[in-house]
Amino acid sequence: MESKPIEMAESTTRNPAGDKGAFVRDMFATIAPRYDRANRVLTGGLDELWRRRAIALLAPPKGARLLDLCCGTGDLSFHLMRHDPEAHVTGIDFCEPMLARARERAQHVGSGNAEFVEGDVTALPFADESFDGAIMGFSSRNIVDLERSLQEIRRVLRPGARFVNLDVSKAPNPIWKRAFDLYFYGVVPTLGGWIGGSKSAYTYLPQSLLHHPNAPALRDLFARAGFQDTGYLALMGGSIAVHYGTR
Numbered sequence: 001m002e003s004k005p006i007e008m009a010e011s012t013t014r015n016p017a018g019d020k021g022a023f024v025r026d027m028f029a030t031i032a033p034r035y036d037r038a039n040r041v042l043t044g045g046l047d048e049l050w051r052r053r054a055i056a057l058l059a060p061p062k063g064a065r066l067l068d069l070c071c072g073t074g075d076l077s078f079h080l081m082r083h084d085p086e087a088h089v090t091g092i093d094f095c096e097p098m099l100a101r102a103r104e105r106a107q108h109v110g111s112g113n114a115e116f117v118e119g120d121v122t123a124l125p126f127a128d129e130s131f132d133g134a135i136m137g138f139s140s141r142n143i144v145d146l147e148r149s150l151q152e153i154r155r156v157l158r159p160g161a162r163f164v165n166l167d168v169s170k171a172p173n174p175i176w177k178r179a180f181d182l183y184f185y186g187v188v189p190t191l192g193g194w195i196g197g198s199k200s201a202y203t204y205l206p207q208s209l210l211h212h213p214n215a216p217a218l219r220d221l222f223a224r225a226g227f228q229d230t231g232y233l234a235l236m237g238g239s240i241a242v243h244y245g246t247r
């Protein structure tokens, strides 16, 4: 696939989402140094499996230009590059300390095909139809204006390109949901506080699911943003969902 630099569109304000966006950004800045370790422990390493499932659904063509939205410390970007060393991955996030970890990790894994840029996913600094695929992990709950970001994601994808979103979701079975909620709202804040270094951040993170659409409603949001062939794969009894749609 031809390799030319991603065209950056005119830059927009740093934080169009306003105060709540600033709160989210500052919270991730606090937990950035220990974020990866906390993730592995809190999910028992299962997040690695879920990430691989998400990438299998993205099924990017060889040498594709791929966008990792809300890339954080770059976990999905590195998975994408392991999946296809010829891929060109752009990670974007509005939290500089998370990006700094991603850039540091990139030096260790020697990944020449990744770049990590600062920006807000509700106002993407890329030209229309720049990417062959886009992915986002564990972030949709934290985006202040999700509908706007879905429209932006669709705008920067080439026709026929896919967007895949992996995140925690609301399990449909009430018994399983109750068990998961006990862990998610009860154990994660304490355990995350110890490992991740901020009990308030790991209290907020589960809470952000409360006002997030359930899996069918999120699929409808994808469709409303103009994505075709929308759907989702439910993992862990629906406590984890991988949504997809095609531009």
Ligand SMILES: C[S@@+](CC[C@H](N)C(=O)[O-])C[C@H]1O[C@@H](n2cnc3c(N)ncnc32)[C@H](O)[C@@H]1O
Binding pocket: 017, 021, 024, 025, 028, 069, 070, 071, 072, 073, 074, 075, 076, 092, 093, 094, 095, 098, 119, 120, 121, 122, 136, 137, 138, 139, 142, 143, 144
């Ligand atoms: C839970 S972390 C997920 C990081 C990574 N995707 C992963 O799979 O581990 C959420 C990330 O979303 C970023 N984020 C939240 N809202 C954003 C926005 N509007 N624009 C850019 N990044 C945002 C945060 O800075 C944070 O790094």
